Structures are given as C-alpha cells and as structure tokens.
Amino acid sequence: MVENFILYIGLVLVIITAIMLANKLKIAYPILLVIAGLLISFIPGMPAVKIDPELIFIIFLPPLLYEAAFAVSWKEMWKLRRVITNFAFTVVFLTALVVAFVANSFIPGFSLALGFVLGGIVSPPDAVSAGAILKFVKVPKSISTILEGESLFNDASSLIIFRFAMVAVATGQFVWQDAVLSFGWMVTGGVGIGLMIALVFLKVHKIFPTDVNMDTVLSLVAPYIMYITAEELHASGVLSVVSGGLFLSIRRYEFLRTSESRLRGSNVWESFTFLINGIVFLLIGLELPEILYGLDNEGIALPEAIGYGLLVTAVLIIVRFIASFGAVAVTVIMRNFIRIAYPDPGTKAPVLMGWTGMRGVVSLAAALSIPVTMDNGALFPHRDLILFITFIVIFVTLTLQGLTLPALIKKLGFPETSIGYMPEEETKALLRNGMRHAAFSYLNENHRDKKGESEFFGKLMDRWEREDRAGSVFKLSDTAKKIYFETLEEQRRWLLDENRNNPEIDEEIIRDYLHKLDLEEERLRIN
Structure with missing residues (x-):
C-alpha cells in the first residue's frame, strides 16, 4: 500500500515536470505526458498501473466536461451552432461509419458491428489536446469556439454509437426501432436530467445560505451527480453534464453569488482539472505494455497491428478533412437561403479544422471499458486489437498533428482580429x-x-x-x-x-x- 502511494506521488511529480517542460518547449503537454507514460511503462520492475475502466468514465469524464462547459461561451456557440452541430454529430457519425466499413473490409475477422465499436471509440477528437496546443498560437475566435463546442457534444454522440455497437456485438442483431427509441431517450433524457439537477443546485444556492467552502464543494459534486443520475436512468451522462454545466455557466452570478466564491472556485477547478488531465494522458502511455501483452495472446503480429492502427488513423484524418471542406461548401450554399452568422471561411479555416483531430481521453476510456468477456461467457472478439489500434490512433494524432499544428497555424497566417468581432x-x-x-x-x-x-x-x-x-x-x-x-x-x-x-x-x-x-x-x- 505504501509502495503504491509513493508510486502515485511519483507519477504526480512526473506530470508536473512534463507540463513544465512542455511549457518551456512551447508544445502541448498531452504529447509529453503520453511519451512520459510510455517511457515509464518500460522501466524494469515498474508495477502495472491499472484502473477499473468504468471508473475512468465516472472519475475523470464528468469534471472535465463540466469545466469545459463552464468555460465555453454560450453566446459564441449559439452564433456557430450549425457548424458545431455538424461536427459534433454528423461528422462523428460519418467517421464511425467509414471506420466501420474500412475495418470490416481490411481487418480479418472484424464484423461490421465490431467496426462500429472501433468507430465509436476513435471518432471524437479530444478538446484538451487541441486547447493545450492553441494556447501557444493565435487563431480566429470562431475556430476556437467551434473546437470547444464540438468537443462538448461529440463525446456524447460517439459514446451513443459505441453503446449501440456493443449491443449489436453481444446479441448479434441490431433492431432499428429499439435503437431509435433508445437514442431519443439518451439525448432528451440526458439533457433534461442535467437541466433539472442544475436547476435544483441553483435553487439550493438561492434558498439556503452557503459560504465559500460550500459553494466550491457543491460545484465539484454537481457534475458527478448529473452524470451518475443520467447513466443510472440509461440516458446520456455526457449530455447531462454538458447541458447542466452550460445552464449554470450562463447563470454563474446566481450560482456563485460572491466574488470570493467565484475566485476561489476558479482556482480550485483550475488545479483539479490540471491534475486529472495529467493523470489521464499519463495513463495512455502506461497502458501500452498491458495492451501489447493482450495483443500477443491474440496472436497478432506487432507490425500487422501497427499497420491496422495507421490505416484507421489515415481514415480519420481524411474523413475530417473532407468534412471540413464539406462544411464550407454547405455554408456557401446555405447563405443564399438563410442568414448565416459567419462569413465565407475560405480555405484556411477548413485546413486548420481538418488538422485538429487529435484523439485522447474519451477514446482511451471507451476502449478500456470493453469487457473481457460478454454476458454469455465468450471472450469479447478482438478486444486487445481494438485497444492497440486506439493507442496508435491517440499516439500518432497527438504527436504528428499536435507537434505540427503550431507551424501550420503560422504558415496559414490568420488575421490578428477575428472576423465579426470588434478589435x-x-x-x-x-x-x-x-x-x-x-x-x-x-x-x-x-x-x-x-x-x-x-x-x-x-x-x-x-x-x-x-x-x-x-x-x-x-x-x-x-x-x-x-x-x-x-x-x-x-x-x-x-x-x-x-x-x-x-x-x-x-x-x-x-x-x-x-x-x-x-x-x-x-x-x-x-x-
């Protein structure tokens, strides 16, 4: 027990050191954390660091989503709602669909249902990675808003695909009527539950006297209650946290009524999310030896598995580029029929959007949540290969796209002032x-x-x-x-x-x- 505690303290120090080094080198810290985890995992005698896959969703996902929802501007999101909705839902579904058919066609033994499992896992880009990179360079406000807004909702759409695909793998069938009803409840129920719980928290703050400590603790508890309640009722916990977080963000001066509560709460949340983000990206690297062990048991050669991972990564990048330029085409066409809140983005914006598809936290959590065995006792098919492909996707997109994104942004040369905003x-x-x-x-x-x-x-x-x-x-x-x-x-x-x-x-x-x-x-x- 003491040895494990010392190990965890050591990992926290690694996180802090890696982030300080990343800031010094002006690169995104998720990249260095994944590499650091990868290097640490191969140290002789290093104990395996494991966590219950379900706990990854419960412990890490709610606060990260809530903090992102609280930080994003609802006003800016509403102006760009059509593009954000397109990337968060349409592009995610399209990506999962293409990945499913490619996996089914090129990976031996991969059924279409398994392809959708993989597609649901790797389809959502990671906001933390993009945000960490964009803080070193200046991009138009509209693009950063799209990336932030997309990341709030694409997790929900990808996890919905993932769940339906898991059911199809386990049962061997897919009932469209049941899927439509279930999808409707997951979306409406998730949003409704999040708003209802947020309203309860808001009323509690208005009716009962609270001090700074109570306000801070309640803000930390809120996302967990939203997520767990929605999941227990078979709705989308992600949408519950996002909708509740946005509701309280808009009413933050009613929810956190004193300046002391707002300042202290902001400091606590900044430190909290700093730590859990670091832990998650370090876990990505630390998981590789376990994944390689499972891959060996499955009898798949490492070069072959790497080839599958690079193939899926290439598909993700190509589909996102096509979707980005497709969004521009739709904008140009639709502005002739409806009022659009943003001008023609030209070619620079879709190039940048196409290259900001780094994968991370949600993909890792979803892959790890795949059970080893199904309800009938049979081993889940190709679980270890799916885990390895997911790792390759995360690692390649973080390092390749993450390291080159700042140079690309400078090369594109965006204007200092964002179009549509005052200087x-x-x-x-x-x-x-x-x-x-x-x-x-x-x-x-x-x-x-x-x-x-x-x-x-x-x-x-x-x-x-x-x-x-x-x-x-x-x-x-x-x-x-x-x-x-x-x-x-x-x-x-x-x-x-x-x-x-x-x-x-x-x-x-x-x-x-x-x-x-x-x-x-x-x-x-x-x-």
Missing part, C-alpha cells in the same frame, strides 16, 4: 467607457450627497488605466465601501447586459473585466 483595443475602450458611465450614473442617482466623501469616487474608473491604486482603497470609510460594492455590482450588470446585447464583443474580454471586478471587490474586503 480588442476598441472593445476595451468601449467597455471602460460604458463601465465608467454605469458607475457615475449609479452614484449620481443614489448617492449624490456622499459624492464628496472620498476623492476615490472622483477617480473611480482610473483603476483600469493606472496600476497603483492601493492607497485610495485604504482611505475608504465603511459607508464608502458599501457604496463601492453597490457600484461594482452595477458595473457587473452593465457588462452582462452588454455581452448579451452586443454580438460584436468577444465574451472572453467581458469575462476578463468581470474577473477584475471580483479581484477589486476582494482587495477591498481584506483592507
């Missing part, structure tokens, strides 16, 4: 002026008689343009502090209204100013 400096000037007007209007209407109490009010908005304002904070009386808190709240309301009503403003900048308001409020409270 950043112009946006900041607009927000500063609007916040200044909101603050002065509130003070004039409600506290004109106290305006002269502190010179602080006369220079209220200068804090956005001058860094050293600590001295003025200390001079505020309790009454002035109370008025200042009310003023900050008025500015929050103005920013949130501006975000809803002005589609040309990047929500990321709005959130940055809201974060500054929270920091300002906490700085005032502790002085």
Whole structure:
C-alpha cells in the first residue's frame, strides 16, 4: 500500500515536470505526458498501473466536461451552432461509419458491428489536446469556439454509437426501432436530467445560505451527480453534464453569488482539472505494455497491428478533412437561403479544422471499458486489437498533428482580429467607457450627497488605466465601501447586459473585466 502511494506521488511529480517542460518547449503537454507514460511503462520492475475502466468514465469524464462547459461561451456557440452541430454529430457519425466499413473490409475477422465499436471509440477528437496546443498560437475566435463546442457534444454522440455497437456485438442483431427509441431517450433524457439537477443546485444556492467552502464543494459534486443520475436512468451522462454545466455557466452570478466564491472556485477547478488531465494522458502511455501483452495472446503480429492502427488513423484524418471542406461548401450554399452568422471561411479555416483531430481521453476510456468477456461467457472478439489500434490512433494524432499544428497555424497566417468581432483595443475602450458611465450614473442617482466623501469616487474608473491604486482603497470609510460594492455590482450588470446585447464583443474580454471586478471587490474586503 505504501509502495503504491509513493508510486502515485511519483507519477504526480512526473506530470508536473512534463507540463513544465512542455511549457518551456512551447508544445502541448498531452504529447509529453503520453511519451512520459510510455517511457515509464518500460522501466524494469515498474508495477502495472491499472484502473477499473468504468471508473475512468465516472472519475475523470464528468469534471472535465463540466469545466469545459463552464468555460465555453454560450453566446459564441449559439452564433456557430450549425457548424458545431455538424461536427459534433454528423461528422462523428460519418467517421464511425467509414471506420466501420474500412475495418470490416481490411481487418480479418472484424464484423461490421465490431467496426462500429472501433468507430465509436476513435471518432471524437479530444478538446484538451487541441486547447493545450492553441494556447501557444493565435487563431480566429470562431475556430476556437467551434473546437470547444464540438468537443462538448461529440463525446456524447460517439459514446451513443459505441453503446449501440456493443449491443449489436453481444446479441448479434441490431433492431432499428429499439435503437431509435433508445437514442431519443439518451439525448432528451440526458439533457433534461442535467437541466433539472442544475436547476435544483441553483435553487439550493438561492434558498439556503452557503459560504465559500460550500459553494466550491457543491460545484465539484454537481457534475458527478448529473452524470451518475443520467447513466443510472440509461440516458446520456455526457449530455447531462454538458447541458447542466452550460445552464449554470450562463447563470454563474446566481450560482456563485460572491466574488470570493467565484475566485476561489476558479482556482480550485483550475488545479483539479490540471491534475486529472495529467493523470489521464499519463495513463495512455502506461497502458501500452498491458495492451501489447493482450495483443500477443491474440496472436497478432506487432507490425500487422501497427499497420491496422495507421490505416484507421489515415481514415480519420481524411474523413475530417473532407468534412471540413464539406462544411464550407454547405455554408456557401446555405447563405443564399438563410442568414448565416459567419462569413465565407475560405480555405484556411477548413485546413486548420481538418488538422485538429487529435484523439485522447474519451477514446482511451471507451476502449478500456470493453469487457473481457460478454454476458454469455465468450471472450469479447478482438478486444486487445481494438485497444492497440486506439493507442496508435491517440499516439500518432497527438504527436504528428499536435507537434505540427503550431507551424501550420503560422504558415496559414490568420488575421490578428477575428472576423465579426470588434478589435480588442476598441472593445476595451468601449467597455471602460460604458463601465465608467454605469458607475457615475449609479452614484449620481443614489448617492449624490456622499459624492464628496472620498476623492476615490472622483477617480473611480482610473483603476483600469493606472496600476497603483492601493492607497485610495485604504482611505475608504465603511459607508464608502458599501457604496463601492453597490457600484461594482452595477458595473457587473452593465457588462452582462452588454455581452448579451452586443454580438460584436468577444465574451472572453467581458469575462476578463468581470474577473477584475471580483479581484477589486476582494482587495477591498481584506483592507
């Protein structure tokens, strides 16, 4: 027990070291973590690191999805909803279909049902990998939004395919009527359960008094309750977490009512997701010896298995490129009949979208969740080969696409300002002026008689343009502090209204100013 604990502490240190090195080299940390896990797994005497496949879904997936849903901008997603829906559902189904037929045609002993199992596993790109890479380079806001939005929903569609294919392998038949009904319940039930639980959490925060610790713990518990409840009712746990997370994200200032709760919760979640992301990608590399052992037992030569893995990887890349350019063609055609919220993306955007198909967490978890034996006691056919192909897909897409993506982005030369959005400096000037007007209007209407109490009010908005304002904070009386808190709240309301009503403003900048308001409020409270 003590030896295992020391091992796990050592793995955490490996994760931190690999991520620091990745940041130093300016490459995506998932790449180094997979390689590190791979190297560690071949150390002589290294004990096998195993985890129950079902626990991978329950432990890792809910918080990762919830954090992504909380971070994404619903406003931006809604503008690009057609493209996001296309990539998250249509492209995933198309990819699984092509992989199924290719596997059935070229891999001996692979039935079409087994092909769909493999297709469901490898069809969803991994958001964590793409996000880690994109932070080192600048891409148009629309593309990053599509990647974020796609990743929230493609996990659900791929896992639905995976489940139906697993049933077909186990029973030897596929009943379309039952599948349609089951699919409908998984989607509507998952969304409905997530929204219902999110609403309960929101009501709890409104009705009962909570402190910072309670708010943080409840935010950590919420995704697990959403996921487990939906799965127990045979709905989509992924859609439950995503829909509930989006609902609470939009209402974050009702869900996390104090600036301290928002700031501390953000710090806790950042550390938590940092750790579990690192563990998952390290596990990918650590699993290889076990996969190779199973492959040997299955009697498949390593070069042959690698060939199958590279074939499936090539299919995934080609299908995503075709889908990316297909989306552009559909956009050009449909803009003649309906209003499209985004202009013709040209050829640069689909090239980039086609090369951002790195696989990762969900593919690994789905592959590992395949049971060794079926309900009738028979061994699950080609389980170890499916695991190996999945590993090859993850490893090749992470290293090949992940390492070359920054160079590709620079080569494509995207414009500094995203089309459809105001320039950043112009946006900041607009927000500063609007916040200044909101603050002065509130003070004039409600506290004109106290305006002269502190010179602080006369220079209220200068804090956005001058860094050293600590001295003025200390001079505020309790009454002035109370008025200042009310003023900050008025500015929050103005920013949130501006975000809803002005589609040309990047929500990321709005959130940055809201974060500054929270920091300002906490700085005032502790002085």
